[in-house]
Amino acid sequence: MPFRIVLTSSILSHPLNKHILSAMASAARNLGPNCELHVMPTGYVLEPGSLDGTDLLVFLGSLSDATNAVEQMPGLARRAGAASVFWSTEDPYERDFAWRAREFDYFLSNDGTSTKLALEREDVHHLPLGGSYEQDFRPMKAYDAHGIDIFFCGAPYQNRQIFVEDMRAAEIEAMQPLTLHLAGAQWKTLGQEAIDLDLTHTMLQDLYARSRFVLYLHRSLMIANERQKLVSTTPGPRLFEAALAGTVQICEFVSFEIEDYFSPETEIRLVQSGQEGYDAARDIAADPERWRAMALAAQRRAIAEHCYEHRLLKLLEYVTPRHLSKEAHVEMQRHVEAVTNKRLAALDG
Structure with a gap:
């Protein structure tokens, strides 16, 4: 019998994040016939018998929404003979709500620092989000085929406003400027020129693929992080999604942890201000072959x-061998390696 995973989530209602669930369901098929993953609305998980035959229940998302009944789910999983995993996507911003997941067998955090400081329980592991080859990959274009110079999509948190204003000032002073394009209605309310569209994830990936450079900026918003006041150190999914789209990313430096995912200078460029980011983009733009090499290297790393x-x-x-045999996990790994090697071979042409 295949190892049956039920994935439920609080992000089903988020237009730019709900694609992650279908991405995981698609990815699970590439783990081979010994694994099957079913996406289930949280309300349905609470129905009698909904978890019958399930080996692992995974809740992905936020702990701040008191209406998602997350605290009932570990007990429901146990009664069905299944293990339970809470996979947080909002650490450290909601760190003070971690108590709501205390009954889950495993706690996975999207954030490295939050993982290290989660001393209140056992079986805590670090697991960032990622990207989807099926949804996010775009074939590489020549430098001159990109219609957007520099692009950023994201909410205008205070740190991002400072970075953008600094970059705008650098753009005004440049003799042959690269133009920064923003996406999001909230930027317009701040007096910034921005694309005001109700973007889907596919539209966003297409915009990344049309951009020579994409900004990756962290967020300074804190929802419930008063006790430890942690700073996020792990990049979010946009870093991996944009890499798959075939562009060069200018990344605001927050932590050296980002170097665990992409190499500075050869795959991404790390900067500490809008001025430095603008100068970096102009420097790379002066050498289209260097630009292409960086974009291709990042895309390859994301695929691999x-x-x-x-x-x-x-x-x-993380759940092996308590809930999954080592032999089954090794077999799944073989399937993933085969799929990954096929994708890399296609990239190499």
Whole structure:
């Protein structure tokens, strides 16, 4: 019998995040016939018999929404004979709500620092989000085929406003400027020129693929992080998604942890201000071959290490051998390696 995973989540209602669930379901098929993953609305998980035959219940998302009944789920899983995993996507911003997941057998955090400081329980592991080859990959274009110079999509948190204003000032002073394009209605309310569209994830990936450079900026918003006041150190999924789209990313430096995922200078560029980011983009733009090499290297790294097949394998490694046999995990790993090698061979042409 295949190892049956039920995935439920609080992000089903988020237009730019709900694609992650279908991405994981698609990725699970590449783990081979010994694994099957079913996406189930949280309300349905609470129905009698909904978890019959399930080996692992995974809740992905936020702990701040008191209406998602997350605290009932570990008990429901146990009664069905299944293990339970809470996979947080909002650490450290909601760190003070971690108590709501205390009954889950495993706690996975999207954030490295939050993982290290989660001393209140056992079986805590670090697992970032990733990207989807099927949804996010775009064939590489020549430098001149990109219609957008520099692009950023994201909410205007205070740190991002400072970075953008600094970059705008650098753009005004440049003799032959690269133009920064923003996406999001909230930027317009701040007096910034921005694309005001109700973007889907596919539209966003297409915009990344049309951009020579994409900004990756961290967020300074804190929802419930008063006790430890942690700073996020692990990049979010946009870093991996944009890499798969075939662009060069200018990344705001927050922590050296980002170097665990992409190499500075050869795969991404790390900067500490809008001025430095603008100068970096102009420097790379002066050499289209260098630009192409960086974009291709980042895309290759994302395919090789940062797709949801790799994330699911890691998740299952954490529950092996207590809930999954080592032999079954090794077999799934073989399937993922074969799929990954095929994708890399196609990239190399």
